[in-house]
Amino acid sequence: MDRTGARIRPYRPRDLDALYRICLLTGDDGQDASSLYKDPRLPGHFFAAPYGLFEPTLAFVAEDTAGVGGYILGTLDTRAFEERLERTWWPHLRAHYPDPPASVPGKQLTPDQQLAHMIHHPWRIPDGLAARYPSQLHIDLLPRLQASGLGRQMTTTLTAALRAQGSPGVHLHVPRGNQHAAGFYRHIGFTELLAAPGELPAPHLLLFGMDL
Numbered sequence: 001m002d003r004t005g006a007r008i009r010p011y012r013p014r015d016l017d018a019l020y021r022i023c024l025l026t027g028d029d030g031q032d033a034s035s036l037y038k039d040p041r042l043p044g045h046f047f048a049a050p051y052g053l054f055e056p057t058l059a060f061v062a063e064d065t066a067g068v069g070g071y072i073l074g075t076l077d078t079r080a081f082e083e084r085l086e087r088t089w090w091p092h093l094r095a096h097y098p099d100p101p102a103s104v105p106g107k108q109l110t111p112d113q114q115l116a117h118m119i120h121h122p123w124r125i126p127d128g129l130a131a132r133y134p135s136q137l138h139i140d141l142l143p144r145l146q147a148s149g150l151g152r153q154m155t156t157t158l159t160a161a162l163r164a165q166g167s168p169g170v171h172l173h174v175p176r177g178n179q180h181a182a183g184f185y186r187h188i189g190f191t192e193l194l195a196a197p198g199e200l201p202a203p204h205l206l207l208f209g210m211d212l
Contacts, residue, residue, distance in 0.1 A: 020044030
């Protein structure tokens with residue numbers, strides 16, 4: 001595959017299925033999560049689709065001759081985005097995916113149940129993080145487009161768009177097990193931020209920020 005042939009372009013509504021597909025194929029700390037989920041659309045419901053649907057001007061995809069193979073998704077004001085999802089996105093998903101019983105220990109939940117629980121109890125951005133780094137981003141690339149420079153280019157594209165819309169800073173989360181991704185973000189200028197207990201969506205995540 002000639003990786004230099006890929007191009008970055010704005011997200012289009014017809015790319016929505018690609019967001020779902022890529023989210024699943026990178027959903028296990030960057031690896032294929034297809035075997036983990038009974039419902040293959042669940043990861044995309046939570047991590048990808050809302051950004052394309054509700055903040056498409058801050059969504060970009062990487063496309064080559066094989067099709068869309070990566071995306072970067074962002075939101076300008078995370079708190080306002082959370083409020084919009086609470087009004088327009090989570091209610092119908094909660095009706096479809098019941099919250100697992102509270103009697104079931106978290107470690108015993110299946111991946112589908114874990115995401116269902118997150119749909120019913122989404123994380124809220126802490127005040128301090130919202131003040132300095134109100135924006136957020138999420139990037140995923142399929143293996144054929146990785147280690148090609150596209151990740152840096154896509155991040156530059158999105159941060160420029162955020163800066164143009166007046167954002168003072170952007171944050172993101174990385175699983176502790178994905179040290180490759182953590183190293184990538186450090187390399188392109190993000191700083192790992194200290195987070196107090198309860199200030200992360202889950203304890204296995206690292207928090208990074210960048211001033212814009």
